[in-house]
Amino acid sequence: MAPEFSKSLTAHPTPIPGVVLYDLPVHGDNRGWFKENWQREKMLALGLPDFGPVQNNISFNEKAGTTRGIHAEPWDKYISVATGRIFGAWVDLREGPSFGTVFTTELDPSQAIFIPRGVGNAFQTLEDNTAYSYLVNDHWSADAQGQYTFLNLADETAAIDWPIALDRAELSDKDRAHPRLSAVVPMSPKKILVLGSDGQLGKALRSAFAGQAHIEFAARSDFDLTDPRSYTGRNWKNYSTVINAAAYTAVDDAESPEGRRAAWAINVSAVANLARVAAENRITLVHVSSDYVFDGTADAHPEDEPFSPLGVYGQTKAAGDAVVSTVPAHYVVRTSWVIGEGKNFVRTMASLAGRGIAPSVVNDQVGRLTFTQDIAAGIVHLLSTGAPYGVYNLTNDGEPASWADVARRVYELTGHSGDSVTGVSTEEYFQGKQAAPRPKNSVLPLDKIKAAGFAPADGRERLAEYLAGASAVDGAAAGRGMGY
Incomplete structure (x- = not known):
């Protein structure tokens, strides 16, 4: 025929x-x-x-x-x-x-x-x-x-x-x-590997993917980003996606010789290895970026703004973003002011309020908080809907605020007077301290992620929910370490 x-x-x-x-x-x-x-x-x-x-x-x-x-x-x-x-x-x-x-x-x-x-x-x-x-x-x-x-x-x-x-x-x-x-035993989906699962975002991703047997979580002890053997010890053909929730985020320490080497090793060299694995095995690579890739001089920072990092941390994040962009199937999720389970700015302010301390807080850096549950939900949305690959800003929604504004709100929500918080400039706050330069404006427009069908929650509402659900706060300084 x-x-x-x-x-x-x-x-x-x-x-x-x-x-x-x-x-x-x-x-x-x-x-x-x-x-x-x-x-x-x-x-x-x-x-x-x-x-x-x-x-x-x-x-x-x-x-x-x-x-x-x-x-x-x-x-x-x-x-x-x-x-x-x-x-x-x-x-x-x-x-x-x-x-x-x-x-x-x-x-x-x-x-x-x-x-x-x-x-x-x-x-x-x-x-x-x-x-x-x-x-x-x-x-x-x-x-x-x-x-x-x-x-x-x-x-x-x-x-x-x-x-x-x-x-x-x-x-x-x-x-x-x-x-x-x-x-017949049904064929299970290809695996999704979540790196940095012991960090703030990693813990939120554990919750977002709870009960799904094909999700594999790897903490630092399970997957050493600096060890070449980590990239050869798996059959990558069995994976569809790698979510890189691991990063060197000690902003100030990155300005030291040791910190600089560590930041480049985790945020650039390791990311290059992940990108190679993803490209060779047709894996979707999800990578978390930062407002620090910009200098903060613009009123807002859309996804296609050219990089302009001020310090070492921002430089390494910008370099990592550039590497990830070469992977055919990639999502770069750019966020700011991350708050999740563990030590962070909100918990620190709540602890200070509870102890009757009146802090001085920076009032000339403006942005939006981003709660890790919303970053995790946004990542799940991009993957599950097959949204076009590329860069997506993802923070909580609502009016931008300064760190001092956020601190006052924390004091009020925990039953204390917001007047206890004194606003100071970045220069005044870090006077006499070794500190990395920080963007003054970290506002990331959310139009693209909304057009993809994901509506981030309002940051003020999330803050109230977070404080209501926080069973304990600690007084440790809000710092950035290994992982979001």
């Missing part, structure tokens, strides 16, 4: 999420036919994921009725027929609400279909001498077979209506022995 000529390249969604059927243009004359089986630029324009194929396999089948499957492999596949005709059957064997969903159709050389990782693939030849082609995005290995998920071709739940009855078809003994759907 000759393929249908003169089709336009067209994508057709199917009932299985991520499975897309394509019509392919086939050009023929008296000599035969020619087609573009795979054309990356055109396929991407139609919405096909840039899945990075690395291996092409062909299954030749001598007789009509040859039946193979149902196999779900741990990689994506782009399937087409080189010659002949097949009846294809696909069953979703991934964890989730679409588990068990079935799609069937006939394929000839004028069609192709994209099958995501974890969707079971099977076919039955309808003509002799049929060649079935797979373009896959991982190299086959014997070890990989241990990650396959199988379903019996005759499963009653899937109820596939094979054109040639299975008792008359050509099957392998292995395919006959595969389990029924009730005994």
Whole structure:
């Protein structure tokens, strides 16, 4: 049977999420036919994921009725027929609400279909001498077979209506022995690795991802960012995303010789290693940035403002952002004035208020607080919605305020007089102290993250909730250490 000529390249969604059927243009004359089986630029324009194929396999089948499957492999596949005709059957064997969903159709050389990782693939030849082609995005290995998920071709739940009855078809003994759907262990999603899970943001991410078995949390003791072995000790093919919530954030210490080396090692060299791993393995890299990449002279700092860091910490964060931008799939989440579980400015002010201390607090630095639960929720939103890759400002919403304004609000919310707080300039506050330069204006516009469908909570409301829920405060100075 000759393929249908003169089709336009067209994508057709199917009932299985991520499975897309394509019509392919086939050009023929008296000599035969020619087609573009795979054309990356055109396929991407139609919405096909840039899945990075690395291996092409062909299954030749001598007789009509040859039946193979149902196999779900741990990689994506782009399937087409080189010659002949097949009846294809696909069953979703991934964890989730679409588990068990079935799609069937006939394929000839004028069609192709994209099958995501974890969707079971099977076919039955309808003509002799049929060649079935797979373009896959991982190299086959014997070890990989241990990650396959199988379903019996005759499963009653899937109820596939094979054109040639299975008792008359050509099957392998292995395919006959595969389990029924009730005994199938669904293929789990690729893992998401959260680095810096012992920091303020890491703890918030633990809460945001609670109960999800495919999330892997790595504290500093689990993943040493400065050790080259950390980047070679995992099978990165099993990961979809790395969230880098680890950073050197000791702003003032970074101005010292030791601190400078540590800041560059964690915020730049380690980030470069993560970027290399992500690019090589088609992993989405989520990286947390800072208002310190700017000098604070603008009224507000949109995502596309050129870098202008004042101190070493800001320089290393800007360099890290630049490195991450080279990863094809990346989110840079830029934030400011982070407040979470642990030592921070709000807890310090609450402690001072409780002890009757009247502090002097900087009043010429302006910005917005960002509570870690909102950073975590924003990251989850970007990943779950498939928002366009790039840089996103993410702070809490509301009117900007100075550190002194925030301190007064903390005093009032804890039942003390805001008049106890005296506002002083940055220069006065740090007089006689070794301190890094700080941006005077840290306001980050939120238009882009809102356009992506995420609405950050109002900072004043979050502050009240935070203080109401804080069971204990400490008097340690609000500093920046390892991790947000």
